[in-house]
Amino acid sequence: MADQLYFALELDGFDESPARLLEKVADAERAGFAFVTFGDSLVSSRNRLDAGTRAAYVASTTSTIGLAPTVHTVTTEPFFLATQLASLDHASHGRGAWVVGADNTAAAHAAVGSQVHADVTAEIRDVIDVSRRLWDSWEDDAVIRDASTGRYLDPAKVHHVRFEGEFFDVVGPLITPRSPQGQVVVIGDADLGITDLLDVALVRGEDIADRADAARADGAALVFADIDHLSDAQSVAGAVDGVRLHLGTTAVKDLAVPAHLLRIPTPGLSLRENLGFTRPVSRYAAAQK
Template sequence: MALHLALEVDGDFASLPDHVTAAERAGVALVTIADSPLPPAGGGIRIEAGVRAAFLARRTSRIGLAPTLHATVTEPFHLATQLASLDHASLGRAGWVVGAERSRQAYATVGEPPLAGAELRRELEDVIDVARRLWDSWEDDAVIRDVATGRFLDADRVHHVGFTGARFSVAGPLITPRPPQGQVVVIGWDTLGVTSRLDVALVGGGTVDEVIARARRAREDGAPLVFASVAYDGGSGLPVDRLVGAVDGVHARVSDLAVDLPRLLTETGPRPPLGATLRDTLGLPRPANVFANAGQEPTA
């Protein structure tokens, strides 16, 4: 069984395309793009992860692009729109790493008090749920481009989501058509408490046994795929061969992509082929639209 390989990338914006295209040539399934709502510690500016992913969308052709967008400090409608736009720009290669920055300084950027515990978990659940509903708010065939009648879309196939969460509500619909993948691939840590809502759960641990135990729990909690997330600086410290069968992939947080990528490729061995979309690459089905059969009798 071959393991998928994902890389976390950050750092110099100018070198980012070269690093990511090198990863694509090597068969890396996706890159995750780290981010923070706070300015860099050393001063200066940071280009937001979603913008970096959009920059890479037309400079790559097969690798998945998954920016970290923080559900705690990002307006849910804008978050869903940005990710849908990324999926269109990349022709179906968008993912979303669910960020949950929860420091007082981060919440101060949006003028809200910090959340923790059950309130934080409910907020993350609500943001993921409304994003998925917004991606479904346009049915796949909503855009009809009927020249004879002058109709661009069928309004009956565009839906208000009418979502009410604990701290926000969204009427919808989204301002972009449904993403090419149906829904963007949702990725997040098993420690967030929302594993059942993820497509890919990231698990860590200091030992192989701990990683395997956390991977087992993530599957029991409903995650379709599980990746072992490891810090990599010339070696992960974990015998990757023991993870085969326990996880579906390795997510490497590298210190120097140019130096570490060749070693990492050797350590993790063969990789599954890249598909036309990120869901194809990962073997995830394209989700059915929750609004498509609304008001219709279910078929046998």
């Protein structure tokens, strides 16, 4: 149906025990949600584990739902960021994603010893660019495990990315083999000025249809509306591809998600496949052909 939607759920993680986290994600998976996102902040008055740790924690207890931690770009070393997300994709067998974080507050920078930037858009774009290059740095068949010669990998199929930018340089390659999806799904706010680099753009506001059209014009493959109430899903159906619910303390199991709206993921497929994306070929492999 044209008006069917992918459903996603934001988990902010505040005051959440490990058992409660497992319960929430399991409920979302049973409900047929496409993915869950994990909010994060370097500085908070309330205790919580970082988003990447929470996503990795539930990877082994789920099988279909996508896992998308928020990882902030201007306060996280890009090589570590790319490695963490590739590792999540391995741990979840192809269900990893990334919500692009852009915390540029003085408190966040003070926590890591960096400085506030006047304009972070250019740096965020560079972080996404180098992350995608690093995820491509191992070709799919780089690992050969040739016992007869004692070789684990073919070095000709592991590539230095040699990224040189205004904000950082990264030589590469990544320290993990290419992950199951090749590229994790990249999700971000359409207002960040990076929509052309995203797989899923998030929009919010009263003029959702116009915002969705603008995001698509800027290059977003899929557009999700951020909504606070399940009742808002019907009103945006047909204008967006999916919705991300911010439920607060409301439990997913207490929701009556309209069956006619819900686009249910197929078990056994990667998150990319369930969202209708193909698995990309490594740019370095393609360049040699």
